[in-house]
Amino acid sequence: MAERSTFSAMWARVQTWEGFLVCALIFIVLMNTALSPQFLTVSNQINLFQLSIEKIIVALVMTFVIINAEIDLSVGSMMGLAACTFGFLFQAGVDPVLAIAVTLLVGLVGGALNGVFIAYVGLPSLVVTLATLIGFRGLARVLVEDRGITDFPEWFDNLGQQGLIGPVPFALIAFFVLFAILWVVLQRSGFGRKTYVIGTNREVAAFAGIDTAKHKLILFTASGLVSAFAGLLYAARVGAVRGDVALGFELDIITMVLLGGVSIFGGSGTLLGTLLAILIVLNLRNGMALLNITGHIQTGVIGILLIASVLLPRLQLSTLFGARKRQEGSA
């Protein structure tokens, strides 16, 4: 190893990808605070989360999927399908609680559909979820056609828009609860360990007696279920449902996960990284909004961020940091 100057010694402490993300986050937060004094208020922070709360919930599960060396492109469409299913059932006079249950079931079944084709028929997840991305969206449009459905019950709308515990809305609480649970599952449980191993090398897992097909089925089913849940949250928050709900959400979701240090090739990454990346993306979007940059342009910037999140580890950090060790949470 080359002699370390004080500069590189300092960098060495920030040696993990997570450390780099923290630096980036601090930088963005400082920029935003400079742009607007209201930035660090509670209400603004909650609002910052709320605007993308459904996406970030799905990002938690997507982390598992990508660590497992798969990808689920259909999450946005499932969110839309779920929202539209709920709207359709509600408008047909079905009891809203029952409608919610059915919607979650749709998510389960849709996810399982992905899972079966990927795990048991053995098709690549890219193609399968691309097909269901189209298919689920199509089903959403069949249900809702070109109408918009609104006038949901008040408790439903309130759940999405009002605070549940103090100013904190249900969705945000759900996010943190889910984060906590999934963190334990990923870093500490047998299921999480298997997720990493299968993502590292599927054959090794199979030769060790792990039922890799079942594992993938569970993951994709969970992805569908959580996407449906997120779709419901979106319907509650926005108070209306259209055929194009959550169109294009998969871009942000995948960006957050990859930026968080999860390798697209599987086998590494952490939920902490995803959380930091989520914070970065949310704050970045917020900052851009403060600068009056339109939604479309923001999305373009997220696109650049996506490419950068895969490029940077390879280019820059490997030379700055020597052998960059990605933490997989020592799972």
Added chain:
Amino acid sequence: MMRALSNLNPQTLRILALLLVLVLVVLFFATQIDRYLTGRLFNRVSSSVAIMALIATAQTLVILTRNIDLSVGSVVGVTAFATGSLIANVPELHPLLLVSFSMLLGACFGAFNGFFVAYARVPAIIVTLATLALFRSLLVEFADGRSITSSQLPQWLTSFPNTRLFEIGDFQFRAAFVVAVVIVLVVHIALQRLRVARKLYAIGSNPEAAEMAGINQKATVFVAFVCAGALAGLAGFMFLARFGNITVVAGLGFELKSVAAAVVGGVNIFGGSGTVFGALIGAVLVDLIETSLVRWQLVSEFWREAVLGALILTAVALDAIVMRRLVALRGAKHHEKREREVTGG
């Protein structure tokens, strides 16, 4: 029969199967819809396929190298808009120059994709997922709230696609369709005969072997993306000519359809095999089903996308299962050959 079939070139087999499916689909809808088998059907499908055929060709080029291009839809939208903008401001611009502009612009976008995929080694799914958003946002920025309307466009442009080149009874062969088919055929022949093009197949078939054989993978993949971009640019030109009114959502969703057309048309998603001609038939099939669904009273037109999704899934699943059977068949053949050696030798 399986034996005889397995000896045929798999690609030929696939195209034959597709044509069979096409015929079956047409017959099915003919029983469901009044006055279905008319020249009007042909004219309608051929007009809309013209654009998708080019995009499916572009997608095929990329998929052959074991990559994917999710940004073609955005490229079509941007080039359509930019081309419209250009001609609206410079109406006396020569048609050939205009077409060249579209293709060149498309090629630039392709080069952007190609650079990151081939040289920076970022997986294509990531790059093109990003450029899908990036290019679209560039369009929004450039458009700045405006849109292109056909009144801004010169006569020759808007009337070109529907110009009847020749007719066979009720079946009109319109300019757009003919041009598209000709280009597809040219690309098809190029892929089969051009040395450089064969390297595309080699890379998709076995990237390691390609490396060992000294094939410049980076340059070849880069060129594939550039060509795909150019074709998408051309498709943007055709799109402009056909629709006239271009908004910022032009081309949305085209990438998925192009993957569907390619996959249905026998292009192996893992690369290395498939033909552009197959993708053309795939595009026709997809378009036919969509157009027919619109006219089918029994089912609402909103089923279009759902059917498309199901179609891709079925096509890829069937492919995989048939492939496995063929491989098993070949494996059994090998064992027979070995056995004969062992007992006879």
Added chain:
Amino acid sequence: MPAPLLALDHVSKRFGSTLALSDMSLDLFPGEVHAIVGENGAGKSTMIKVMTGIHQPTEGRVLIEGMPKTVSGTQAARELGIAAIYQEPMVFPDLDVAENIFISEVGGGWFQNKAKQRRDARALIERIGMDLDVDRAASGLTLAEQQAVEIARALSQDVRVLIMDEPTASLSAHEAEQLRRIARQLAADGVSVVYISHRLEEIFEVADRVTVIRDGEHISTRLIGETNTETMIAEMVGREVGNYFAKAQSHARDEVILSVDGLSLEGVFENISFDLKRGEVLAFAGLIGARRTDVALSLFGIEPASTGTVTYKGEPLAITSPRQAMDAGIAYVSEDRRKLGLAMPMAIRANISLATLSGFLSKLGLIDRPKEAEAAHRFRERLNIRTPDVETEVGMLSGGNQQKVMLAKWLNMNPDLLIFDEPTRGIDVGAKAEVHDLIRTFVKEGGAAIVISSDLPEVLAMGDRILVMREGQQMAILDHEEANQERIMALATGQGEQEKAA
């Protein structure tokens, strides 16, 4: 005396602190088949990589026709007329044979002349003495045919030095003979053929000269007539063959734990029958391609057999998945650490618990880390795994230690039957001895072991009985007393009589 076509002139190659090649000098003349033999890890593949430009020498030079040259990569090597073919054929499955051969052809214009390509391809294939349909997609060819395509490709580029790395490893006897004929044909045509093989008897059939290397050093280069198997082995190993391969006493008990009768997998292997007692080591001998691993995979549930019966601990057992085999107490230690045996980027601790994960889970499904670490430490002691701690990435360990981690994974299961597939492949001599001791201890304590090995001395050292396979067929089961290298090799290459299972 003309200058050699290719020469390594005092070449050394260093990787970090490892010296893969040390002062290696070698010369290759046109028209000869020059064999290179050495144990695993002796430096053969590094040598090939230096010759083909994949690696640059740390010291020394590569001389082409007497002139020092920098071979900057496979492309440059090919332009100099140097090409290599390996065990795994590098063909394009979707392209036809003619295209496969000429894919990297330069010049000749923009367009392919299909007719000419076919003609030229046929000519090349004939020149090698093979018979192939040049329009056939490469995916439809056998391994041997694919190799022929690769050779044809090299010929099309006017190869002058053709390196063949274990070319017959996966071929049938007939195909191997064919390949050796091709090698001699090429030499007769003036090509310098470098032939690397583990099959010593094959060397005598095909080579003009043979070079022995050991631990990255050149040991000897002789004319083939001036050496024999014993000398070669002694030079490869560097010590008296006798001591190294001492056979320990058998610990076989009376209880039959596994009884296999008529086991067959269509198209792969047939009629495998044997009994295995507790405390016994049954060695599976044979050349690569004999399908021994397939039998093991069948017993482990990865490629379940199509016919035949397996009786385990007195009960019939139909094994259809690894989980099922493991629940019964059967474990399989894979021959490929990197691809099948270990999760390289993960910690030693995580790898050791991999097959027995459920045993480390609490009620909620959470991993008991201290328990895991404790088990890992125990195995570190017991197997003498040289590592500072159990958190180290397995990928960082040496081959021998990696092998031990893999063993630990399976030993943690307390299996009754352990199938070892090439247990000492690619590890240093010291570690080899340790692994052998481990196996002996395992059976002494009541386990039963099947050891698949392509290393004849190892087979003789370990096996209480030896089952010889060839091309998916069971040739014989030999008791240790009646077995020797010649007899096993004869059976493995089909020269002996096939005997009914005992």
